Amino acid sequence: MRDNGFAPTTAPHDILDDTAAVLDQRRRAVRAVASAAADAEDCALLLEALGLKPAEGVTTVPGPRSAD
DSSP states (O other): OOOOSOOOOSOOOOGGGOOHHHHHHHHHHHHHHHHHOSSHHHHHHHHHHHTOOGGGGOOOOOOOOOOO
């Protein structure tokens, strides 16, 4: 493979250092990729290319409301 002369300028992304807004943006990006991917293999390839992890797209579902 030919060297293009470019070097990485940032370290790999560590989700532990992110603010709530960045985590929300990454969650939404994972979900957008998943909804637009042709199949699971395509989704995995796109997420890897973007430096995202499937687990970042998981959201918690609130429990049922109480009948107070």
